Amino acid sequence: MIGAGLPVRLTTILFTLAVSIAQPVFAAEVEGVRLWRAPDHTRLVFDLDGPAEHKLFTLQNPDRVVIDVSGATLGASMADLPLTDTPISGVRYATKDKRDLRVVLDLKQPVNPRSFALRRHETLPDRLVIDLHDRDKVEEKTIEQVHDSGQRDIVVAIDAGHGGEDPGALGPGGLREKDVVLAISRYLHEAIDRKSGFSAKLVRSGDYYIPLRDRVKKGRQLRADLFVSIHADAFSRKDARGAGVYAVSSRGATSETARFLAQRENESDLIGGAGSLSLSDKDDTLAGVLLDLAMTATMNTSLDVGSSVLNSIGSFTHLHKKKVEQANFSVLRNPDVPSILVETGFITNPDEARRLRDPSFQKRMAEKLSDGIVAHFTSRPPAGSWLASNGSRTDRRHTIARGDTLSGIAARYNISVADLKKANSMETSMIRVGQTLTIPSG
Numbered sequence: 001m002i003g004a005g006l007p008v009r010l011t012t013i014l015f016t017l018a019v020s021i022a023q024p025v026f027a028a029e030v031e032g033v034r035l036w037r038a039p040d041h042t043r044l045v046f047d048l049d050g051p052a053e054h055k056l057f058t059l060q061n062p063d064r065v066v067i068d069v070s071g072a073t074l075g076a077s078m079a080d081l082p083l084t085d086t087p088i089s090g091v092r093y094a095t096k097d098k099r100d101l102r103v104v105l106d107l108k109q110p111v112n113p114r115s116f117a118l119r120r121h122e123t124l125p126d127r128l129v130i131d132l133h134d135r136d137k138v139e140e141k142t143i144e145q146v147h148d149s150g151q152r153d154i155v156v157a158i159d160a161g162h163g164g165e166d167p168g169a170l171g172p173g174g175l176r177e178k179d180v181v182l183a184i185s186r187y188l189h190e191a192i193d194r195k196s197g198f199s200a201k202l203v204r205s206g207d208y209y210i211p212l213r214d215r216v217k218k219g220r221q222l223r224a225d226l227f228v229s230i231h232a233d234a235f236s237r238k239d240a241r242g243a244g245v246y247a248v249s250s251r252g253a254t255s256e257t258a259r260f261l262a263q264r265e266n267e268s269d270l271i272g273g274a275g276s277l278s279l280s281d282k283d284d285t286l287a288g289v290l291l292d293l294a295m296t297a298t299m300n301t302s303l304d305v306g307s308s309v310l311n312s313i314g315s316f317t318h319l320h321k322k323k324v325e326q327a328n329f330s331v332l333r334n335p336d337v338p339s340i341l342v343e344t345g346f347i348t349n350p351d352e353a354r355r356l357r358d359p360s361f362q363k364r365m366a367e368k369l370s371d372g373i374v375a376h377f378t379s380r381p382p383a384g385s386w387l388a389s390n391g392s393r394t395d396r397r398h399t400i401a402r403g404d405t406l407s408g409i410a411a412r413y414n415i416s417v418a419d420l421k422k423a424n425s426m427e428t429s430m431i432r433v434g435q436t437l438t439i440p441s442g
Contacts (some may be wrong), residue, residue: 029048029049030075031047048127048128054117055068068100071100088107091103115131154377154385155201156225157218157337158201158202162177169348185202188370189201196386225385229342230344241349241351245343246327246340248329298336305340308434309340
């Protein structure tokens with residue numbers, strides 16, 4: 001009997017300890033369960049009201065994935081998870097050893113599971129993330145880069161920011177950045193694909209998250225001539241407005257806004273979850289960043305195409321800054337692929353949020369982005385591309401870059417300065433970076 005011959009206070013302490021040992025201790029509650037399907041994996045997310053340890057293992061005959069969450073209870077339903085088109089046939093759960101939550105995923109086919117925890121971040125709770133990677137994934141066909149003549153297309157990789165677990169910035173009425181930018185990216189894909197000599201590819205084609213380093217890798221795997229990351233971000237002031245174009249910087253941000261936006265975008269992996277990192281991934285990323293610092297040609301090309309895009313979108317919407325800004329955006333750290341990040345507007349500004357929600361604005365923005373991209377490559381077609389050999393069959397346009405002169409442009413296209421000025425109704429030889437000129441036939 002507890003307390004026999006002991007002081008009252010010590011008896012109370014021993015009784016409390018005995019009760020604590022006898023009763024199950026639940027360290028965390030699962031407050032929500034969500035599921036997303038990506039092209040090569042399925043993600044299951046448990047929202048927790050606090051951190052919790054977990055173990056994951058697989059069983060065979062039949063195939064199952066088992067997740068044990070230490071000292072946790074289930075306070076959310078898993079009955080309505082969208083299991084169609086996933087490797088999961090059913091989900092079961094029970095209490096293990098009177099204190100742990102055990103979740104069993106019954107599978108249609110074997111998978112390669114990975115799990116990791118995400119700590120509370122801003123308004124997001126602690127989370128346990130389970131990624132089920134497909135084993136028998138059919139490799140996606142590489143984008144078609146060659147015409148019948150054997151000349152390749154100019155490849156544009158379009159990266160819709162955020163997705164899945166990471167909604168991005170939030171606007172009035174629950175407007176989510178991830179939805180807006182995916183819609184604009186799809187319109188941009190269609191607009192670029194309509195252009196002769198161009199092929200576009202969506203890095204993210206649905207509502208799922210891709211780690212920042214994987215987005216960069218996808219651009220390189222596609223052998224893209226340009227990587228465009230589409231966003232509609234937030235700022236600390238609701239009156240911040242206007243579209244903008246950004247390139248990576250090796251020396252810091254060109255403005256406080258650029259620094260703020262880069263910091264927000266670089267935190268995406270804290271929200272969406274990058275998963276476990278291998279040493280090889282770290283080495284590749286580090287090598288890429290170091291190489292990027294040295295490759296001024298790639299950075300200058302990014303600034304040039306950014307100027308063309310900024311000039312194009314500035315013809316129909318307000319610009320936050322009338323020049324391409326720079327900051328250390330992780331998603332733009334590509335050593336050999338020119339890369340730009342486009343802010344299509346500030347979703348935290350009520351007026352701009354209404355426009356960003358409007359499909360007609362989304363489509364118009366995409367068309368202007370396409371115009372700026374096509375104008376840049378039409379004036380500077382990559383060697384070996386269909387456009388380089390067939391530029392005379394298209395309406396030739398030249399977008400002014402740093403260092404360009406009117407006489408230099410005329411010499412490049414084998415025309416006279418007078419003819420160039422006449423085709424563009426120019427009274428003087430003054431030109432500006434980002435300006436687009438029509439090139440008359442020689």
